[in-house]
Amino acid sequence: xxxxxxxxxxxxxxxxxxxxxxxxxxxxxxxxxxxxxxxxxxxxxxxxxxxxxxxxxxxxxxxxxxxxxxxxxxxxxxxxxxxxxxxxxxxxxxxxxxxxxxxxxxxxxxxxxxx
Amino acid sequence: xxxxxxxxxxxxxxxxxxxxxxxxxxxxxxxxxxxxxxxxxxxxxxxxxxxxxxxxxxxxxxxxxxxxxxxxxxxxxxxxxxxxxxxxxxxxxxxxxxxxxxxxxxxxxxxx
Numbered sequence: 001x002x003x004x005x006x007x008x009x010x011x012x013x014x015x016x017x018x019x020x021x022x023x024x025x026x027x028x029x030x031x032x033x034x035x036x037x038x039x040x041x042x043x044x045x046x047x048x049x050x051x052x053x054x055x056x057x058x059x060x061x062x063x064x065x066x067x068x069x070x071x072x073x074x075x076x077x078x079x080x081x082x083x084x085x086x087x088x089x090x091x092x093x094x095x096x097x098x099x100x101x102x103x104x105x106x107x108x109x110x111x112x113x114x115x
Numbered sequence: 116x117x118x119x120x121x122x123x124x125x126x127x128x129x130x131x132x133x134x135x136x137x138x139x140x141x142x143x144x145x146x147x148x149x150x151x152x153x154x155x156x157x158x159x160x161x162x163x164x165x166x167x168x169x170x171x172x173x174x175x176x177x178x179x180x181x182x183x184x185x186x187x188x189x190x191x192x193x194x195x196x197x198x199x200x201x202x203x204x205x206x207x208x209x210x211x212x213x214x215x216x217x218x219x220x221x222x223x224x225x226x227x
Contacts, residue, residue, distance in 0.1 A: 031213070042217045045214045045215075045217075091158055098213055100147050100208050101164060106158025
């Protein structure tokens with residue numbers, strides 16, 4: 001596809017369960033980002049992958065959050081033992097080379113609701 | 116410590132008039148700034164950007180102004196159209212940072 005694809009678009013889960021969110025970036029883009037937007041808030045950085053470099057995990061809020069990027073393409077964000085405060089829209093973005101000022105292309109997000 | 120701030124949560128303007136959205140930042144290392152527009156249930160889309168070596172960048176109806184000494188930037192939309200109604204995010208980045216830091220957004224409503 002031409003754009004960034006995220007799945008599922010909506011996920012409802014029970015507190016304490018694990019969830020996996022998937023992101024397919026634009027083909028050829030070497031940089032991939034995860035952000036989340038809680039209700040009424042801005043975009044909060046979570047993690048950044050650039051090529052074969054070690055990911056920047058500085059935004060992950062706790063050790064319940066992890067992410068991987070396989071083969072330099074698809075990425076999965078995993079949240080273990082979900083809590084109600086994890087409820088948010090999780091947005092994935094990709095960019096060509098991850099250079100300063102390079103525009104990000106966002107997916108439509110996954111709306112996560114933890115009951 | 117919020118490094119990028121958009122102090123106006125919302126703005127309402129009449130169609131055809133100018134919309135001015137503001138953004139302030141605290142980290143003097145930021146040297147590249149971008150604006151994104153977001154419609155409901157969609158991801159943000161890139162609108163316009165500016166490097167710190169410039170103080171103005173224009174693209175059609177959209178102009179971004181940067182005041183480095185005040186650590187302030189603004190987005191001007193002239194003339195405003197109802198289709199411009201969306202949430203606008205200011206973002207900043209710097210060399211080797213990789214990630215962009217976003218503000219909380221301003222919801223713009225353009226009334227016909």
